Amino acid sequence: MKLIRTLSLAALGLPAAALAQQDVSYNEHIATIINKNCVVCHREGGIGPMQLENYDQVRPWAPLISLRVASREMPPYSYDHGIGIQDLKGDWRLSQEDIDTVVAWVEQGSPQGDPDIVPPAPDVPNPDAWNFEPEFGAPDLIIPSVAMDIPASGNDLWSKHFVESGLAADRCIKAVQVKPRGDAKAVVHHANSDIWAPDENGEYQQLGQLTEYAMGKWGELMPEGVCRTLPEASRIRWDIHMYPGGVGATAEGQVIRDNVVEIGLWFHDEDFMEREQPYKQDLRAYVMRSGYENGELILPPHGYTMTQGFHSFDHPVRIDSFQPHGHLRMNAASFEIFYPETGRTEQISQISHWSATWHHSHIYEPDVAPLVPTGAVLVIKQWYDNTANNPNNPDPDQWVYDGSRTGDEMSHAWIAITHLDEEGYQKLLAERAASQQRSLAASD
Numbered sequence: 186m187k188l189i190r191t192l193s194l195a196a197l198g199l200p201a202a203a204l205a206q207q208d209v210s211y212n213e214h215i216a217t218i219i220n221k222n223c224v225v226c227h228r229e230g231g232i233g234p235m236q237l238e239n240y241d242q243v244r245p246w247a248p249l250i251s252l253r254v255a256s257r258e259m260p261p262y263s264y265d266h267g268i269g270i271q272d273l274k275g276d277w278r279l280s281q282e283d284i285d286t287v288v289a290w291v292e293q294g295s296p297q298g299d300p301d302i303v304p305p306a307p308d309v310p311n312p313d314a315w316n317f318e319p320e321f322g323a324p325d326l327i328i329p330s331v332a333m334d335i336p337a338s339g340n341d342l343w344s345k346h347f348v349e350s351g352l353a354a355d356r357c358i359k360a361v362q363v364k365p366r367g368d369a370k371a372v373v374h375h376a377n378s379d380i381w382a383p384d385e386n387g388e389y390q391q392l393g394q395l396t397e398y399a400m401g402k403w404g405e406l407m408p409e410g411v412c413r414t415l416p417e418a419s420r421i422r423w424d425i426h427m428y429p430g431g432v433g434a435t436a437e438g439q440v441i442r443d444n445v446v447e448i449g450l451w452f453h454d455e456d457f458m459e460r461e462q463p464y465k466q467d468l469r470a471y472v473m474r475s476g477y478e479n480g481e482l483i484l485p486p487h488g489y490t491m492t493q494g495f496h497s498f499d500h501p502v503r504i505d506s507f508q509p510h511g512h513l514r515m516n517a518a519s520f521e522i523f524y525p526e527t528g529r530t531e532q533i534s535q536i537s538h539w540s541a542t543w544h545h546s547h548i549y550e551p552d553v554a555p556l557v558p559t560g561a562v563l564v565i566k567q568w569y570d571n572t573a574n575n576p577n578n579p580d581p582d583q584w585v586y587d588g589s590r591t592g593d594e595m596s597h598a599w600i601a602i603t604h605l606d607e608e609g610y611q612k613l614l615a616e617r618a619a620s621q622q623r624s625l626a627a628s629d
């Protein structure tokens with residue numbers, strides 16, 4: 186009773202039925218996969234264009250589900266298999282086994298199966314609760330966006346504006362979650378928030394990104410023993426993308442009022458810095474400027490462009506997360522580390538089939554997060570396809586330059602980095618070696 190899964194025949198374009206050794210049914214196999222991975226968005230009031238909450242809703246979509254799942258377009262999480270680090274926190278990707286099961290089910294005519302088997306209930310988090318509440322209680326600080334009215338149908342909308350954090354002193358962030366309030370949860374597609382803080386002249390500068398939200402996202406817990414600072418008197422710049430169609434037919438012709446997105450922040454106590462002397466962690470944009478012509482990013486019509494950036498540090502670091510950034514013509518990004526002493530280059534992450542609709546911060550599990558010695562070089566590459574072959578390209582006849590509008594391009598990556606010293610670096614290396622020893626011993 187097991188699917189053969191040495192390699193995906195579906196991925197080679199061969200009929201999945203060829204590898205199905207068993208009857209696959211909705212009640213027995215498919216409901217579990219869909220309820221766990223899809224219903225969070227594809228439900229009443231969710232942002233998905235249709236509901237997938239039961240057999241009758243799923244059945245008409247089966248052929249398209251098979252296509253989108255086999256091509257890994259759904260769930261929307263682009264991160265390449267088989268390249269670099271695969272242990273990520275909050276990874277939405279389906280296993281190859283689940284993909285093969287869905288494809289085989291559709292090949293078999295998508296049957297419901299034994300009516301006596303009751304599929305497990307969908308796994309939908311309570312959208313009004315803070316996810317870290319059971320662990321840490323209510324947030325220490327809630328920063329709401331400015332309320333906005335949204336028509337229930339129409340085109341995508343964006344809201345960009347500043348709000349004050351109101352902090353009277355620098356604080357170390359322990360955890361953060363972004364949550365649309367009330368009806369906003371049906372229309373907010375994603376929301377980014379940046380931190381701005383005054384420089385020595387009192388002028389506000391962008392310091393880094395606070396966090397990023399997309400429907401179904403859990404939140405972010407900082408690694409142990411680090412301080413990611415939210416500075417005194419900082420401001421948050423919201424960039425909220427709303428998707429009016431998400432409200433569905435129930436709200437046709439209406440306006441959804443007072444849409445607010447909130448950031449919930451949990452801080453370490455005020456003495457944490459003093460007491461623990463934690464390493465500083467920050468989330469910053471690392472730019473790629475090789476590949477630029479005379480300081481300009483230029484994408485010729487029907488052409489290709491690639492950019493590259495090198496960054497090294499005068500102290501050892503740990504890389505905690507990686508999130509490339511570009512717009513409609515960017516089609517992929519990669520992240521490598523070059524070790525000058527050996528000439529070796531290590532692949533860390535690759536994101537092919539980039540989509541500007543979904544921004545994911547790829548958070549490395551702490552026991553595999555890259556530990557980078559002083560002087561090693563982060564090598565970040567992004568490449569762009571301005572031809573008609575790029576399905577996201579709205580107009581391959583255009584010259585495209587740098588800029589923040591969706592039709593312009595950008596070339597940077599958000600990387601969360603813990604800034605270590607030699608002692609902390611050696612300690613983490615030793616801990617990792619010890620845990621590898623233990624798991625080797627356990628598998629003997």
Ligand code: HEC
Nearest residue numbers: 222223225226232233234249250253254259260261400401
């Ligand atoms: C994070 C939210 C989210 C999750 C999780 C998600 N989807 Fe989607 N899905 C969307 C949105 C939004 C769209 C429409 C825009 C697009 O295609 O990207 C969509 C589109 C689709 C489409 C295409 C519909 C059309 O008319 O073209 C299919 C099929 C689909 N999803 C199936 C799935 C399946 C199956 C899963 C789980 C394995 C899943 N989705 C998980 C949000 C989601």
